[in-house]
Amino acid sequence: MNRTSLPRSRRLVPAAAVAAAAALTLAGCSSSSGGKKSAEEADNASAGKASTPRMTIALVTHAPSGDTFWDTIRKGAEAAAAKDNVKLIYSNDETAGDQANLVQNAIDQKVDGIAVTLAKPDALKDVVAKAEQAGIPVVGLNAGLGVWKEQGLLSFFGQDEAVSGQALGTKLNGTGAKHTLCVIQAQGDVNLEERCAGVKKTFGGKTDILYVNGTDMPSVKSTITAKLKQDSSIDEVVTLGAPVALTAVQAVSESSSKAKVATFDLNKDLVSAIQKGSIQFAVDQQPYLQGYLAVDSLWLYKTNGNFSGGGEQPVLTGPAFVDKSNVEAVATFAAKGTR
C-alpha cells in the first residue's frame, strides 16, 4: 500500500500548491490595504558612474546572515561600488577563523582593495598583514576602532561603541529615567557589551543587563516581559538592535510596565515606531555610510592617493540621534532600507 500512496501524493502536493495559489489569486483574494501595491516606489541613491578603470574590492564582515543592520552596510558598499565602477565581492562569516579565511580568499583573488571589520582583531592580525605585504590597501569599518592603526589600515569608518553607549546614557539623564535595562541579544559580543558598559558609565541611575536569545523572537519577548515583572522599578529599556527594540515595546505593554524604550540602530519599522511615539529615540551609527565610505575611500586611494581621516584619525559615522524631532527627514530613506 505504501507503493501506491507515494506517487499519488508526490504528484498531488505540488499540483495542489499551484492550483491553490492560482485559485486564490483569481478568486479576488486581494488585500485592499497594505502590500507592495501601496508601497511607494523609491529610487536608490545614484550619482552617475565614474569612468576610472574597473577595479575589484572585497568587503569581508563578521556579520551573521539575514540581519537587517548588516544588510544596510552592504547596500552602502554596493551603492559606492556602482558609482565608482568597482566590482564588489561581499562575504561574511561570524566565526573569526573563517572570516580570516575569507580575507585570504580575497588576497588570492588579487583584489585591488579590502574593507574588513575587526570584531576579533587578533584572529585577523596575520591575514591583514599578509594583504598589506601583497600591496593590497586595507580599510576597516564598523568594528576595530581600537586597533586599526596598529594593524596598519589606511582608514577606519565607524563609531566608538563605548562613546555611543555613553552618549545614550547621557541623553537618558535628561529624560528623567532612573533604572535602565540594557538588553544584549548575543551574549559575549564585544561591541554589544561595550555599548551597555558605556550606558552604565554615564547614566546617573541604575543599569541592569539582560541577555536574550536573538534568534528566537518569542523568547526575547517573554524574557524581557519576565524581567520587567521581576523588577517593577525599571523605567527604561535600552535595546541594541531595531528588531529587538520593536519586540521590547510589545513586552513592555504586556507586562503593564511603564518603561520607555530607546535603542541603538534603525530600520524602517523602527522609524515608524519613533513617528508613532512607541519608541523614544534611536542611536544611529549610519551603517549605510560605513559601507559606502569604506569602498569609496579605497577607490579614492587607488585613483587619487587620498587618505580618509588623514591616516591618523578614524572617520566617525555615529552616534547620531534619531527622535521625534528629526525622524521625518530620515523616514523617506529608511523606507528604502538604506537608513
Add this chain to the structure above:
Amino acid sequence: MSVTQQAAPAVTTPPASGPKETDGRTTQRSLALRLLARPEVGVFLGAVAVYVFFLVSAPPVRDGSSMANILYQSSTIGIMALPVALLMIGGEFDLSAGVSVITSALTASMLCYQLSMNVWAGVVVALLVSLGVGFLNGWMLVKTGLPSFLVTLGTFLILQGVNLAVTKLVTGNVATDDISDMDGFGQARKLFASSFQIGDVQVKITVVWWLVFAAIATWVLLRTKYGNWIFAVGGNKESARAVGVPVTFTKISLFMLVGFGAWFVGMHQLFTFNTVQSGEGVGQELIYIAAAVIGGCLLTGGHGSAIGPVFGAFMFGMVQQGIVYAGWNPDWFKAFLGVMLLGATLINLWVSRAATRR
C-alpha cells in the same frame, strides 16, 4: 528491551486488551513502579522539582501573570516539540525544524505582500510549502535510505540559504515588509497570536493550542492504529514492514507533521511581530529535540510519549524565565540553563532506571 516491548503488542493486538497477569514479573511490580516506568513520569517529577525550586527562590514566579508568561515561552517550544517527539518515536529526527518555522513565516509574509493578497492566501500557501518540505524530507529519507541526520542536515542548510537569498531577491532587504495593515491580518492574528483574560491574567492563545495538540497527539499515539504504526516503525522497521505496517507512509507523514508544526509556530511569529528577519530560527531545532528527549523520547526511537515533551518544553520555559525572575547574575545565564536541564534529565533517567530495574 523497552523497544521490542512497545513494538510487538502494538502491531499484533489492539492496545486496549493488553496481556494481563500472564507474566509473573509484571504482577509483582507495584502500581507505583509501573507508573514510574512510563516515559513521562521522570520528566514530570523533574518539572515539578524545577517549578518548586523557582517558586521558592524567585518570588515573582508565584504571580499568575508570570506563570502565563512562562507558559507562553513553553508553548512556542512545545508546539514544535510535539511533532518532533512523534517523529523521534518513529525513529527519525529533523534538524531542519528550526529554520522551517522561519521559512513558513517568510513564505506567507512575502506572498501576500508582494502580490497584495489577503493574508489568508499567504497562510494557506505557507501551509502547503511547510507540508511540502516535510514530505520532501520523508521522501528523500525513504528513497535513499540515508540516515535522517544527513537528509535533514541537507534540508537545514538549503532552507537557511533559501530563506536568506529568496527574501533578499524578493524584498530587496533581509527582513520581510510589515503586513499588519493588510486584509485578514486581524482574523489571522486572532487565530495564531491573540490572548484572552482569565481573572486579571492575560493568557496567550498558543498555550491553548499547545495543550489541544498535546491531547490530540496523546490520543493518536495511544488509541489509534496510526499510533501503533509510529511505535512499530521506530522500534524495528523491518519487522514492522513484515507484519504489514506501511512504513513509508508513516515516516513521510511524520515529517509532514513536523512541517505542520513549523507552519503553526511560523504563523504565530508572523502575526505577533508583523515582520520576519530571514536569519532567525537557527539553533531552535536543538531546543525542540532537547525538549523531546528530556520528555522521555529515546533518540533511537520506539519509545516515548506525547505528554512527556509537554513537560520537557515547560521545563525549558520555566528555567529560561525562572533565572530572569530570580534576578540572578545574567553572565551565568546559559550555564544555569545547562545545569538545570542536565539535572532534570538525570532525575528523569534515574527514575526510569529505578522503575525498570526490578
